[in-house]
Amino acid sequence: MIIKTARFGELDVGEQDIVEFNPGLLGFEKLTRYILMDIAEIPDFKWLQSIDEPNLAFLLVDPFTIKKSYCVELSDDVVNKLEIKEPEQVLVYTIVTVPKSGFKNATTNLVGPLIINWLRKKGKQIIFERDSNSIRYPLISNDSRKLNYGG
Template sequence: MKVISKRFGELEVDQNAVINFEEGLLGFNSAKQFVLLDVPENPLFKWLQSVDSAEVTFLLVDPFVIKKDYSVKLDDTFLKELEIENKEQVLIYTIVTIPAGGFINATTNLIGPLLINWQRKQGKQIVLEDENLHVRQPLFNPRNKPATSQAAQCGG
């Protein structure tokens, strides 16, 4: 199927790769179908492109790379909602924000992770209640060095 993206132009994607976020994402309730796209030469990041809206694209990161002790506890209601039978079915990403200061000042929202059952192609953004997590967790350490050498290659 063809997907139009403001960032990437016209994309050809497999219909079976479309992930349904029944409730949309926070602040983007009308965008409910997305595809995950690789960031060339940088496996730490993914693009989440809306199938419903060409303007809606998010840069995602694996939060466990940014914060080693990051954890998400899934209750039974959520497991049933996304038809999750085991943890191997779940992909977890957080949304990256790149401020005017550039990618070196990028942050990620550890409080609002995206959980995706990659086998069933169902996703949901949840809100964690943990005072040790931040909405704007820096991707890079305080000395402005990338958390990993690959992180700086992403551009934004």
């Protein structure tokens, strides 16, 4: 199927590439179908493009590359809902926010990760109620102006 997007133009998407988030992401509960897109030469980042809303795309990052001590524990409910059988089926990403001041001030939300069973093409955003992580964790450290790899 061909989908139209504001950021990427027209994309040819196979049904097998669509990840279903049911319910949708926080604030976008009615939008449940997305595709996960690689970013050339930046393997730790992805785009999550809505199938049904051309203007909606989220920049994602693998949180384990940004903060090595990051940990996600999935409840039995999430494991069952996403039909996870093996840990290797799970992808974890966090949503990146890039402010008007530019990427040097970009942050990621470590409290609301996206959990994706890539094999079953099912996803869910989970929210940690009591968590020491930040909803605005900087991607670039202030000291070195380098990506927070392993921070």
